[in-house]
Amino acid sequence: MVTASKCSREGCGIEQVKLKCPICLKNGMDSFYCSQECFKLDWGVHKAKHAAANTVAEYDPFPRFKYTGGLRAIYPLSARRKVPEHIRPPDYHLT
Secondary structure, rough: OOOOOOOOOOOOOOOOOEEEEEHHHHHHHOOOOOOHHHHHHHHHHHHHHHHHHHOOOOOOOOHHHHHOOOOOOOOOOOOOOOOOOOOOEEEEEEE
């Protein structure tokens, strides 16, 4: 049970909050609600926060390049993945 903040709905102000938005909880954002009813009433405004938090700016490093296929160079790059130990690396990996 969370009781550290006030209800996030504009105009409510109740300090005995019990609920937290599940999507915000997953994304590490703070939004608290005193009841399911307050959450439902605020949903129209609150869901815009999810859309704003999920937008990642994409950057094309070659804006003038004329691509011929469906693949594009888009940044930010995904995280580097480690090759499992049982796979032998190629001989050029040291250079």
